[in-house]
Amino acid sequence: MDLQELVNAHQSRLSDTEREILAFMLNNEEFVADSTISALAHRTFTSTSSIIRLTKKLGFSGFAELKFFVKNSLAGPTTPPIDFLESGRNDILTTYEGLMATDFTPIVQKIDTARTIYCYGTGFAQRTAIQEFSKSLLTCGKFTHVIPASTEFRGSIGVMKPEDLVIIASLSGETESALPTVRALASRKVPMIAITALGVNSISAVAEHALHYESTPTVTSIHTEPFHSFVTLSVLLDHIVRQYIQYLDLKEKDS
Template sequence: MTLEELITDHQKKLGDLDKVILRYVLNNKEVVSQISITDLAKATYTSKSTILRLVRKLGFAGFSEFKYFLKASVKKEKAPTEMFSELQLADIIQTIKGLEHIEWEALTDHLRNASTIYCYGTGFTQRKALDEFAKNLLQLGKRALTIPNKTELDMAMEMITKDDVVIIASLSGETENIKENLFMWTLKNVPVMSITRFGENTFANHADFALHYKVTPFSVFKEKKVESLVALAVVVDYIFRKLTESMLEK
């Protein structure tokens, strides 16, 4: 299991200080795997006791065990591989395993009872996946709208109410110009479902339902990294299947 997956599994236990520390760790894995707990506390302006509580929330006995885990993670990430098909399979398997932790009954109840399901993707691939999802929902008699861009999303804000559901798909979950929309949905009690890559992020933290997909970058050429979002399509299809099962049961 990766650090991003651990964070996802334990996200409900994490406080604001925990997230500050984890952001630093995620951006500096190799450095953190070599430094002391005192150095990490100084770097994150926290305390040793706060860091100890955090690593225990993640399932580690202490900081030394956490550092060993980080070292192994860094070594694994650096390991070269040409088995791109195996990476794809691993991403899909980890994604499906992560979906086992979702409260599906509550999620499907919201979708089933929603007046309108609004879908927004922050990038081209995300929009395409949600567009197919919205088309499939029509087969279930559900009203779904895919919003194509930020301008139209802002125009639709007044129409979106607590009787609807918003589904937002992103890679990072940190798209700046969407955070203001997310804040307004929270104020209006609009149910929000986020679909982002594994790990702690703003969209997941503020969503009523946070779903995640695994993305393992791989190098095609020396300096060229590719991030395949095939696992995003798996999540979207999984949601549709779960909703279909729920509607057939009712």
């Protein structure tokens, strides 16, 4: 997906000012790829807060992730991996590039101040990764509640409050069983961190923060369906824990 397709997918949710910003971006993608948020605000006669709101409407965690998306789309389609092993390596490198372009400060602050952290994975692999993530946060002194299935996720809406935090891991970000619950939580102003594969999706679009991992579908001789590795999801979740530990260390030094 490129920037034009991204705009098309969100046209109905955009204000006139946001459409004007995007019109400039579509005509100046090279500038956006190397710009700062202040420079873009200056060129579009808007404010940095307007651009931040726009990036979140488009499903990104912030301007840095939008820049990364534009830069990748300008590079065009990448050469297919040489082999199955190379595909895994590329996925990890792409995931890390996105993580390095993300400001984790508001995310770890939200983890630190949340009354209760609810974690939910939409599939078996995502649930397994989320469970390990929960154990890692426990070693940091942060207790989380792992939700085991979609029915429990839906049934928890009434107890989740704005002072809590919901972390949801998905592949496509379009899991039909989860979408009504996610939208209900958004309407109740319950903070959410969406963790999905790269690309624009419905869950990321309504979450307060969105993080992405790369998982290239690969056809193998022993699978009838494309194979998705979730190693990069584990890498991303591990990075969140490391960012949180670093945040706690700095917080203790400053106190």
